[in-house]
Amino acid sequence: MSVAMVPKIAAADPVIFDLAATPLRELNATLQALPADSNETSWTVRNPRGAHAIAVGITAPIAITIDGHAGYYCAGMNSGASVTINGNAGTGVAENMMSGSVHVRGDASQSAGATAHGGLLVIDGNASARCGISMKGVDIVVKGSVGHMSAFMAQSGNLVILGDAGEALGDSLYEAKIYLRGSAASLGADCEEKPMTPEHKSALAELLRRAGASANPNDFRRYGSARALYQFHVDNAGAY
Amino acid sequence: MCGIAGLFLKNRSLEPELGALTAAMLTVLTDRGPDSAGFAIYGAGKPGEMKLTLRAPAQFDFEAMAAALNLAVTLRDDHAVLVLPAAREAEIRNFLARNHPEVAIVASGARMELFKGVGLPANVSSRFGLASMSGSHAIGHTRMATESAVTTQGAHPFSTGPDQCLVHNGSLSNHNDIRRRLIRERMTFETQNDTEVAAGYLSWKLRSGAKLDEALTSALDTLDGFYTFVVGTETGFGVLRDPVACKPAVMAETDDYVAFGSEYRALVDLPGISKAHLFEPEPAKVYFWEREPVA
Numbered sequence: 155m156s157v158a159m160v161p162k163i164a165a166a167d168p169v170i171f172d173l174a175a176t177p178l179r180e181l182n183a184t185l186q187a188l189p190a191d192s193n194e195t196s197w198t199v200r201n202p203r204g205a206h207a208i209a210v211g212i213t214a215p216i217a218i219t220i221d222g223h224a225g226y227y228c229a230g231m232n233s234g235a236s237v238t239i240n241g242n243a244g245t246g247v248a249e250n251m252m253s254g255s256v257h258v259r260g261d262a263s264q265s266a267g268a269t270a271h272g273g274l275l276v277i278d279g280n281a282s283a284r285c286g287i288s289m290k291g292v293d294i295v296v297k298g299s300v301g302h303m304s305a306f307m308a309q310s311g312n313l314v315i316l317g318d319a320g321e322a323l324g325d326s327l328y329e330a331k332i333y334l335r336g337s338a339a340s341l342g343a344d345c346e347e348k349p350m351t352p353e354h355k356s357a358l359a360e361l362l363r364r365a366g367a368s369a370n371p372n373d374f375r376r377y378g379s380a381r382a383l384y385q386f387h388v389d390n391a392g393a394y
Numbered sequence: 395m396c397g398i399a400g401l402f403l404k405n406r407s408l409e410p411e412l413g414a415l416t417a418a419m420l421t422v423l424t425d426r427g428p429d430s431a432g433f434a435i436y437g438a439g440k441p442g443e444m445k446l447t448l449r450a451p452a453q454f455d456f457e458a459m460a461a462a463l464n465l466a467v468t469l470r471d472d473h474a475v476l477v478l479p480a481a482r483e484a485e486i487r488n489f490l491a492r493n494h495p496e497v498a499i500v501a502s503g504a505r506m507e508l509f510k511g512v513g514l515p516a517n518v519s520s521r522f523g524l525a526s527m528s529g530s531h532a533i534g535h536t537r538m539a540t541e542s543a544v545t546t547q548g549a550h551p552f553s554t555g556p557d558q559c560l561v562h563n564g565s566l567s568n569h570n571d572i573r574r575r576l577i578r579e580r581m582t583f584e585t586q587n588d589t590e591v592a593a594g595y596l597s598w599k600l601r602s603g604a605k606l607d608e609a610l611t612s613a614l615d616t617l618d619g620f621y622t623f624v625v626g627t628e629t630g631f632g633v634l635r636d637p638v639a640c641k642p643a644v645m646a647e648t649d650d651y652v653a654f655g656s657e658y659r660a661l662v663d664l665p666g667i668s669k670a671h672l673f674e675p676e677p678a679k680v681y682f683w684e685r686e687p688v689a
Contacts, residue, residue: 204658223658223672242672244658245642263642263674282674283639301639302677 174201188214229256248275267294276365286313295365332377344383395538396563397423400624400654402531402631413527417519419660420534427536430549431518432510434559437529439505444480447500471521503557510549533626535561542587552590555597557628562589563641564620607682610634632682639677646670
């Protein structure tokens with residue numbers, strides 16, 4: 155499986171896009187129109203000023219650096235690009251990402267990586283509530299802590315938390331894996347601690363390496379679904 | 395939706411800029427709440443005096459009314475601020491009720507003035523001249539109505555006690571029940587709005603001797619629904635989010651101020667924002683700042 159790394163700034167001089175001078179729609183239209191073999195592989199967005207939907211729906215394998223704080227849904231639906239936010243990200247960063255990587259150097263707000271199918275989301279700071287809600291294959295590494303209801307209804311992928319987790323971690327979890335170094339305020343319905351096998355430690359070590367996170371896999375505990383909520387139990391047949 | 399902007403100054407040298415900073419924040423939040431807007435601002439006050447913010451239908455002659463009472467009045471669009479000796483409050487209220495039932499008392503207090511109206515936030519701010527107002531703290535709101543009609547009365551902030559105001563992003567689900575309980579405690583309400591009930595609940599707690607942070611803590615147990623509240627008192631500024639924290643909130647703190655915005659966009663032009671401590675207030679946690687009164 156090919157995996158994306160946390161983006162490195164490409165060697166070529168970046169194309170500078172100043173949102174104080176040019177409308178956001180123009181930025182997104184330009185980036186979305188880039189062909190996969192575009193020579194313009196490195197972009198820098200200046201003056202984001204918390205604007206929503208910066209660099210959404212990109213399908214070219216380019217590197218985009220956002221110099222400042224981003225608003226809602228930054229890098230949403232990303233498919234193959236490497237997006238770095240030199241600041242905080244608002245609600246829903248990298249929501250529905252398909253592939254590529256998104257790196258938040260500050261904190262992320264609620265619902266980071268929501269419903270994302272693939273790629274790597276790295277948050278250097280904290281993520282607030284509902285991090286990885288309904289995630290469907292993305293790998294998320296949070297170097298700080300996450301808020302309540304993180305990995306709610308998470309279906310597949312990995313959520314790695316180097317800090318602590320808020321209330322109801324992994325509520326109604328499907329088959330996503332949660333690795334937690336700190337402690338959870340509480341576990342959600344049907345979420346339980348699972349054994350850390352050598353395979354899990356090795357998978358976690360690889361996730362930490364890709365995220366550039368210095369942490370020892372031995373310090374983590376793994377949580378997953380007890381599979382009591384979503385599996386049909388024949389003993390309950392009379393209820394239907 | 396709805397947008398909230400709040401600014402609580404620690405550095406008194408910024409006070410002349412408070413109105414302009416608040417107006418700019420409200421304008422940014424237009425797309426969170428375009429139907430009406432309002433703000434409370436804590437300006438200068440003198441010992442022994444108080445202010446009544448009044449609202450009346452167009453063409454009402456506030457100056458004649460103030461002259462009849464031998465009081466000073468400042469006109470601001472369809473609102474007016476009457477300055478009076480605190481000892482005359484009951485007399486003035488009786489006079490207004492008897493002679494000018496068309497005049498609504500929007501707010502009262504030693505320092506707080508409160509203005510609100512229907513329309514785009516930038517228009518509401520300019521109608522009342524917010525940009526040229528000064529003060530120690532201000533709380534503003536841009537409304538996208540959900541629980542009651544788009545009217546001036548339904549706009550925020552709500553004030554249910556002296557120098558007290560509250561703005562709200564969200565919706566309460568048990569406000570009818572709490573309103574009935576508060577009416578039994580002799581609180582009065584002007585609207586069917588859910589937010590007015592939250593304001594009334596806090597005023598009732600404050601009237602019973604609670605401090606603002608204590609009142610907010612007990613609101614967590616009593617009010618059911620979605621809310622991000624920002625509240626003001628004569629010297630205090632508080633923030634509370636419900637335990638689920640559906641409604642957005644970003645705060646910035648520097649040595650000079652504490653600022654609240656529904657989104658970071660509202661804070662982006664504040665002085666020194668690039669060095670501010672930016673954080674999201676945590677769910678179900680009371681945040682409260684108090685300022686020492688001027689000696």
